[in-house]
Amino acid sequence: MALSVEPRLLVLDEPTSALDTVTSAAFLADLTRLRHETGAAVLLVSHDLGSVAGVADRVAVMEGGRIVELGPPEAVLADPVSERGRALVAAARPGVAAAAADPEERVEEAALLCASDLRLVRESPLLDGVSLALAPGDCLSVVGPSGCGKTTLLRCIAGLDAPTSGEIRLQGEALARDVRGRDPRQRRRVQLVPQDPCASLNPRRTVAAIVGRPLAFRPDIPAARQPAEVERLLSQVGLGAELGGRLPGALSGGQRQRVALARALAADPEVLLCDEVTSALDPSVATAVTELIARLRTELGLAVVMVTHDLSVAARLGGRVAVLHDGRIRETGPASRLLSRPEHDVTRALVAAMPHRSRAAGEDVTR
Incomplete structure (x- = not known):
């Protein structure tokens, strides 16, 4: 639509934020081709420094409404001069978290959550x-x-979509396919953190009321203790008690995502289902949220299923990775092995399209 009027300047606002690595790389390759064919100038706004650096002539880093760094992408990536630039570069180059020994064997020995067929x-x-x-x-x-x-x-695991067939078990206990058929204890044990906290948090309720809502269904925490428990939960996710009186609209994206996590933790779950929880965040904030989830997993013994199109999130979390394509799992294994030695074609394409991997500017890895 934008190209139909033959613009001299094309402004794109976060065009790749919800795309997987392969689709993002293909889009940026097409953008590079169109720029060369039409001669249009492109202003590309993105929180993904690693991706856009591969197609940009210059990169400007903004903080607090000001440009704090400007230069060729190679210079910004190699030697950022601003504190914000250094944080973005560090977040764009993830390492792979160390995996526990024999993770597959450990799962088979003591399965908490099992989904079958x-x-x-x-x-x-x-x-x-x-x-x-x-x-x-x-x-x-x-x-x-x-x-x-x-x-x-x-x-489907959360019971919000009822599978046509198959079985879900929690510590050997069968769960109803529809969440309405699960008892309160079962619903409490499996919690979903949605992708968009803006849509999942009531804009008219304070942070304290939102986080405190699940506590009303916990007989182990009487009403008199609930305000203190809300403060503890906010502290657990790295938020100050003073934010309890604010509405979601007064929070940053990273703060809203932490509130969504605190609300899920208020139910005292055993399984945490995270749906693209970093997709709308800039890399440094996304890294902080990912590290928070990793810490909570370790401290609380939570089983975590993390859905993400960002392989750097999987790299930071470690554990195991499952590659889904056309509704089927095509490959699964420890994150360290799968990201370094992928076997399936889909996995190889996803890994090849990771922004930190070397490839020619604007190269389309899907062709």
């Missing part, structure tokens, strides 16, 4: 025989191209 058919199959298992404290990152069924898988 899940199928969901609408006009066509959205999930086609997906199985997974997690032990207490385990982490499984589910990655794959956009539209492959990642969010649908989480919604």
Whole structure:
């Protein structure tokens, strides 16, 4: 639509924020080609420094409404001069978290959550025989191209979408496919953190009221103790008690995501389902949220299923990675092995498109 009027300047606002690495790389390759063919200037706004640096002639780093650094992408990536630039560069180059020994064997020995042969058919199959298992404290990152069924898988585990067939068990106890058929204890034990905190947090309720809502269903925490518990939960996710009186609209994106995490933790869950919780955050904030989830997993023994299109999130979390494509798991294994030695074609394409990997500017890894 924008190109139909043959513009001299094309302004793009976060065009790749919700895309997987392969689709993002393909979009940026097309953008580079169109820029050369039409001669249009491009102003590309993005929180993903690693991706845009591969197609930009210059990169400007902003903080507090000011440009704090400006230069060729190679210079900014190699030797950032601003504090903000250094933080963005560090977040764009993740290492791979160390994995526990024999994670597959540990899961088989003490499975907490098991999903077996899940199928969901609408006009066509959205999930086609997906199985997974997690032990207490385990982490499984589910990655794959956009539209492959990642969010649908989480919604089925949470009972928000009822699978056509298959079975979900929590410590050997069968869970109803529809959340309305699960008892309060079962609902409490499995909590979903949605992708968009703006849509999931009531804009008319204070942070304290939002976080405190699940406490009303916990008989172990009487009403008199609930305000103190809300403060403890906010502290646990790195937020000050003074934010309890604010509305969600007065918070930053990272703060809203932490509130969504605190609300999920208020139910005292054993399984945390995270749906693209870093997709709308800049790399440094996304890194902080990812590290928070990793810390909570370790401290509380939570089993975490992390759906993400960002392989750097999977790298930081460690644990295991499952690659979903067309509703089926195509490859699974420890994050360190899968990200360094991918075996399936889909996995190789996703890894090759990671922004920190070397490739020619504007190269389309999908062709």
